[in-house]
Amino acid sequence: MTPLLIGFALVAFVAIATPGPTVLLALRNGSRHGVHGALAGMLGAVCSDIVLVGATAAGLGTLLSASEFWLSVFKWLGVGYLAWLGLQLLRSRGTLATIAAADRPAAPDAREQFVRSLLVAITNPKGYLFCSALLPQFVVPHEPLLAQYATLALLFAGIDFGVMLLYAAAGSRALRMLQHRGALWLDRTCGSLLLALAGLLALYRRQG
Numbered sequence: 001m002t003p004l005l006i007g008f009a010l011v012a013f014v015a016i017a018t019p020g021p022t023v024l025l026a027l028r029n030g031s032r033h034g035v036h037g038a039l040a041g042m043l044g045a046v047c048s049d050i051v052l053v054g055a056t057a058a059g060l061g062t063l064l065s066a067s068e069f070w071l072s073v074f075k076w077l078g079v080g081y082l083a084w085l086g087l088q089l090l091r092s093r094g095t096l097a098t099i100a101a102a103d104r105p106a107a108p109d110a111r112e113q114f115v116r117s118l119l120v121a122i123t124n125p126k127g128y129l130f131c132s133a134l135l136p137q138f139v140v141p142h143e144p145l146l147a148q149y150a151t152l153a154l155l156f157a158g159i160d161f162g163v164m165l166l167y168a169a170a171g172s173r174a175l176r177m178l179q180h181r182g183a184l185w186l187d188r189t190c191g192s193l194l195l196a197l198a199g200l201l202a203l204y205r206r207q208g
Contacts, residue, residue: 026164030171038168040110048121053153056131083198089191
C-alpha cells in the first residue's frame with residue numbers, strides 16, 4: 001500500500017469510527033440480532049460508500065457545494081429520516097422482551113436493514129461534502145482517475161465494514177450482559193443519539 005493510501009486509510013478510519021448513524025445502527029442491530037443478523041445493514045452501508053464515492057467522482061459533491069437548493073433538499077431528507085429512525089427506537093415498547101427468555105429476538109428483516117442503512121447514508125449531504133473535500137487530496141491528477149476512485153471506494157468500504165463489525169460485535173456482547181430493561185435502554189440511547197444527529201444536521205450551516 002502506498003503512503004498516499006495509508007494516509008487516506010487513517011483519515012477514513014478516524015472519520016468512520018466516530019459514532020454516526022450507520023455505526024449506531026450496526027450497534028443496535030448487533031445488540032438485537034447478533035453479528036450475523038446485523039450483516040444486511042452493514043452491507044447496505046457499504047453500498048452507500050460506493051454510491052458516495054461514485055457520486056463524488058461524477059461531480060455530485062461539487063454540485064452540492066455550489067447549490068444551496070440541492071444541499072437543502074438532501075439535508076432535510078436526511079434530517080427527516082434520522083428523526084424517524086430515532087423516534088422509532090424511542091417508542092420501543094417491549095420489542096426486546098424475548099431477550100430475557102431467548103438468545104435472540106425473531107429473525108431480522110434483512111431487506112429492511114439493508115435499505116435503512118443505505119438510506120441513512122445517501123440522504124446525508126455531509127457525506128458527499130466530506131468525500132468531495134477528502135478524496136481529491138488522495139488522487140493523482142495525471143494518473144487514471146477511474147482506477148484511483150475505485151481503489152479509494154473499496155478501501156473506504158472495507159474500513160467502514162470493519163468498524164461496523166466491531167460495533168455489531170460490541171452490541172452482541174452487550175446483549176449477553178443486559179437484562180430486558182438494559183436492552184431497552186440501549187434502544188432508547190441509540191434513538192436519542194440518532195435524534196441528536198438529526199438536530200445537528202438540521203442546524204448545519206456550510207461555512208463560506
